[in-house]
Amino acid sequence: MKASEWLVRATGDLPTGVTARVKADTLAHLQDAGLDREADVRPVLGRPEDTAAELRRLYLTNREWQGFSPQPSxxxxxxxxxxxxxxxxxxxxxxxxxxxxxxxxxxxxxxxxxxxxxxxxxxxxxxxxxxxxxxxxxxxxxxxxxxxxxxxxxxxxxxxxxxxxxxxxxxxxxxxxxxxxxxxxxxxxx
Known part of the structure; x- marks a missing residue:
């Protein structure tokens, strides 16, 4: 799986700022590992689903981010x-x-x-x-x-x-x- 496919699957439901940060960090990590963007990145980065679950635990998803309404609970x-x-x-x-x-x-x-x-x-x-x-x-x-x-x-x-x-x-x-x-x-x- 190429880096671009991996990133789409890992950050598909995250806000743009979070996605940009994860993309920059991931590409820097791949460059440090000496992998090309066209190479299979799963041996270095793991499954994108696992990363996506961890990112959703740390950051809000797009739906949650947009769901902060002005109406208090x-x-x-x-x-x-x-x-x-x-x-x-x-x-x-x-x-x-x-x-x-x-x-x-x-x-x-x-x-x-x-x-x-x-x-x-x-x-x-x-x-x-x-x-x-x-x-x-x-x-x-x-x-x-x-x-x-x-x-x-x-x-x-x-x-x-x-x-x-x-x-x-x-x-x-x-x-x-x-x-x-x-x-x-x-x-x-x-």
């Missing part, structure tokens, strides 16, 4: 709604906290509010799609944290909340990494 809209009411809720909570069964937790709530504010200001300068994923990650963290802080919590309930936290963090973190790598190769500011 439901999880993000709910999370941003919760964040909008965070400071007033913390202020009200700190006033009435001595009357509640959770007496003594108001420093924790103030700490959460400060972390959220810093996080939102840091992500403000990033690419809109990346900022949306970072905020989705923050929103996903608020649900299990809220569940764990409820009074009368059951250990099974806490385990379920922590499982949800770990799964959401891993999934969104993986999407952030793939998007960051794709943005870099597409020439957009990450």
């Amino acid at each position: 439901l999880l993000l809209r709910v999370g941003e709604g919760m964040q909008a009411f965070l400071w007033p809720a913390i202020l009200i909570w700190s006033l009435f906290e001595p009357l509640t069964p959770l007496h003594g937790n108001w420093p924790l709530w103030w700490g959460i509010a400060v972390v959220v504010s810093v996080f939102l200001s840091i992500t403000q300068r990033q690419h809109p799609a990346l900022r949306r994923l970072w905020r989705e990650l923050l929103a996903s963290w608020s649900y299990p944290a809220t569940l764990v802080m409820l009074p009368g919590r059951d250990p099974v309930f806490i385990a379920l909340a922590l499982t949800l936290f770990v799964y959401a963090t891993y999934t969104i973190w993986h999407r952030i990494a793939r998007l960051s790598r794709t943005l870099t190769l597409e020439g957009e500011r990450a």
Whole structure:
């Protein structure tokens, strides 16, 4: 299989920037190996299907790249709604906290509010799609944290909340990494 055929099969569903980078790196590797572009490249590069699977794990596909719509997900809209009411809720909570069964937790709530504010200001300068994923990650963290802080919590309930936290963090973190790598190769500011 010639290098051009191998590259088409390996990068067929990737964005143009990623495809250009893979092509340049592959041709440089073949040149270093002393192979001509017309020679069979499979002994040096392996199966194109294996490379394509690895590239899809690292970068977004064309469909995913074009699928970053301006509409935020439901999880993000709910999370941003919760964040909008965070400071007033913390202020009200700190006033009435001595009357509640959770007496003594108001420093924790103030700490959460400060972390959220810093996080939102840091992500403000990033690419809109990346900022949306970072905020989705923050929103996903608020649900299990809220569940764990409820009074009368059951250990099974806490385990379920922590499982949800770990799964959401891993999934969104993986999407952030793939998007960051794709943005870099597409020439957009990450």
